[in-house]
Amino acid sequence: MVVSCEHVWQEISNYLEGDVDAPLRSAMDEHFLTCAHCKSVLEGTRNVIQLYSDERMIEVPAGFGRRLEKRLIQNSRVSGSRWSSWSAWLVPVAALALATAGLRLANSMTFSPPIKSELAQPAKDIPPDMVVLVAAGTRVFHVAGCGVIHNKDHVRTLTAKEAIREGYVPCIRCLRKYVENASAGHVALDSEAAADLDDDEDGHGGQ
Amino acid sequence: MAEPNMTLQNPTLQNPEQAITREQELIASVQRGQNELFYELVRPYERRVYAAAFAILRNETDAEDVAQEAMLKAFANIRKFRSESRFSTWLIQITVNEALMRRRRERTVVMEGIDERRNREEETGYAPREFADWREIPSEALERKEVRQKLSEALASLDRKYREVFVMRDMEHLNIQETADALGISVASVKTRLLRARLMLRDLLAGGWEQGWFSRLPFEKGNKPW
Numbered sequence: 001m002v003v004s005c006e007h008v009w010q011e012i013s014n015y016l017e018g019d020v021d022a023p024l025r026s027a028m029d030e031h032f033l034t035c036a037h038c039k040s041v042l043e044g045t046r047n048v049i050q051l052y053s054d055e056r057m058i059e060v061p062a063g064f065g066r067r068l069e070k071r072l073i074q075n076s077r078v079s080g081s082r083w084s085s086w087s088a089w090l091v092p093v094a095a096l097a098l099a100t101a102g103l104r105l106a107n108s109m110t111f112s113p114p115i116k117s118e119l120a121q122p123a124k125d126i127p128p129d130m131v132v133l134v135a136a137g138t139r140v141f142h143v144a145g146c147g148v149i150h151n152k153d154h155v156r157t158l159t160a161k162e163a164i165r166e167g168y169v170p171c172i173r174c175l176r177k178y179v180e181n182a183s184a185g186h187v188a189l190d191s192e193a194a195a196d197l198d199d200d201e202d203g204h205g206g207q
Numbered sequence: 208m209a210e211p212n213m214t215l216q217n218p219t220l221q222n223p224e225q226a227i228t229r230e231q232e233l234i235a236s237v238q239r240g241q242n243e244l245f246y247e248l249v250r251p252y253e254r255r256v257y258a259a260a261f262a263i264l265r266n267e268t269d270a271e272d273v274a275q276e277a278m279l280k281a282f283a284n285i286r287k288f289r290s291e292s293r294f295s296t297w298l299i300q301i302t303v304n305e306a307l308m309r310r311r312r313e314r315t316v317v318m319e320g321i322d323e324r325r326n327r328e329e330e331t332g333y334a335p336r337e338f339a340d341w342r343e344i345p346s347e348a349l350e351r352k353e354v355r356q357k358l359s360e361a362l363a364s365l366d367r368k369y370r371e372v373f374v375m376r377d378m379e380h381l382n383i384q385e386t387a388d389a390l391g392i393s394v395a396s397v398k399t400r401l402l403r404a405r406l407m408l409r410d411l412l413a414g415g416w417e418q419g420w421f422s423r424l425p426f427e428k429g430n431k432p433w
Contacts, residue, residue, distance in 0.1 A: 009335060013402035017383070037335075044341035044409035051358060052377050052408070056349045058258040059359070061267050064274075068253055069246050071275050075282065076242040 001027040008038045012045055126170060126178040128161035134168050146174035226251075230294060238286050245282050252295050253278075255379055256302045262374035263306035265363070273309055277302035299379050303389040333403045336410045344412065361411040365404055372397055373404035 001023050003011075008031055014020050015028055032039045051057065132141040136154035141163040148171065149155065158166075172179050233248040249256070256277055261270035281288075281301050288297055348354045362370060375386040376397070387397045 006334070009333075009406070010402070013405055014398065016405075019383075019398075040341045041335045041406070041409065043343065044413060045405045047341065047343050048405055048408045048412065049377050050346065051344055051349065052362070052373070053380070054346055054349050055254070057355060057358060057378065058254045059355065060254050060257045061271060064257060064271060065250070065253055067271070068275055068278060069250075072246045072249075072278060072282065073243075075279055076245065 003027045003031050005031075005035060005038055008032075008035070009041060012038075012042060015042075016046060016049065126160050126164075126175065128159060130160040131157055132160050132163050133157055134163055134166075139167070139169060140171045141168040141175075142171045143174045146171055148173055231290070234285070234288065234290075234294060237282075238288075242282070245285070248294075249278055249281065249298065252298050255295065256298060258374065259299050259302045259379055260306045262371055262378075263303065263310060263367075265367075269309060270306075273305045274302060277305045280305065296381055296385055299375070299381060300385070300389045303375070307391070333406055335406050341409075341413065358412070361408055364411065365407060369400050369404035369407065372400040373408070376401055377405075 003024070008028055011020055011024065011028065015025065020028070032042055131144070133144055133146075133149060133155045134141045135149055135151040136156075138150050141158075141160065142149050160170075170179055230248065230251075233244050237245050237248055253274070257270055257274045260273040260277070261267070264270050264273060277298070281298055284301075288294065344354070349358075362373070365373065371390060372386060372392075375381045375389055376383065381389060383394055383397050383401075386401075387394045390397070392400075
């Protein structure tokens with residue numbers, strides 16, 4: 001098998017890789033014995049590979065290693081050794097829990113009615129299904145027949161549970177027993193209701 | 208380019224078997240959660256990781272940033288590493304991927320057009336230009352900064368696609384298939400580009416003799432072919 005110079009040049013890289021078949025390798029070996037040009041190309045190419053494969057040819061900017069180490073250490077602290085491998089799942093679980101809680105809070109805030117009184121709190125042990133009356137423009141709910149209902153022309157009927165949910169507070173006259181059963185925290189509630197009643201009474205001249 | 212760090216940090220150059228065993232121990236330890244050992248694991252390859260990024264990006268700042276990102280990605284995925292491949296190869300491939308992604312983000316349509324034209328030109332053959340007796344450049348010459356500088360300049364003058372293949376194969380020591388996988392090109396393209404890169408560098412360095420690049424090199428007896 002005889003090879004031309006052009007053929008040798010095209011295969012010289014594969015030759016140096018050991019990636020030519022035996023007949024071609026033999027033919028190229030023969031060629032190098034007689035062709036100074038191709039021999040020069042072979043030696044030069046081999047020298048190029050040898051030089052560039054030397055680690056000294058890889059230059060890095062000053063301080064590169066230090067900066068890399070610093071960043072890796074910072075990263076290691078964040079995801080760090082104090083985090084054992086089993087606890088890695090805690091992060092997504094905690095995130096999910098927070099998201100769920102946030103969603104619930106958002107829902108409750110979205111769907112709850114506006115509070116009628118900043119001090120409004122449900123009275124203790126009041127039957128949730130008790131039918132009560134609320135009048136427009138007031139903050140107090142009453143049982144039917146209560147003598148201090150203000151604005152009687154604009155009352156509506158609902159349950160105690162609904163009234164409380166809407167932010168109304170119980171009348172301290174007609175619903176006193178429930179208010180009195182309430183905790184000490186309801187003192188302010190009583191005062192609020194009383195003030196509301198006073199307003200009602202003032203407006204109506206004591207019905 | 209800043210003053211190079213000349214320390215040879217790769218333990219594989221000193222005692223390959225011990226270095227490989229130590230590397231395997233470090234990999235296992237980091238995979239078990241000893242994160243603080245990760246830098247010790249990758250330290251021997253930090254220069255190669257940087258060089259791979261620089262070969263693709265040709266910008267020191269970008270190359271360093273990508274090298275760091277690649278290391279962090281390797282850290283995040285260390286549990287997925289299996290010993291079927293060399294750790295260094297895995298690390299270099301992550302780096303090449305990061306660098307290629309960075310370049311894709313920053314490339315312009317104009318550059319894409321130029322690359323397409325160059326791809327077509329690749330099909331034509333390359334013939335060596337310099338046929339004078341090759342004057343060997345001994346490895347000892349690499350101690351001299353100006354020699355390294357000239358070699359770096361010659362490499363930088365290559366077209367991107369030739370330079371990348373040459374760096375992956377001849378400087379990063381990936382094999383042909385690994386180079387093809389890392390760069391997303393065929394094995395045939397790797398071989399073609401590698402041939403051209405090597406021949407072009409040879410021509411460039413042979414020309415360097417005439418320009419006096421290496422004229423003051425101290426050669427040992429018997430190393431002068433002329």
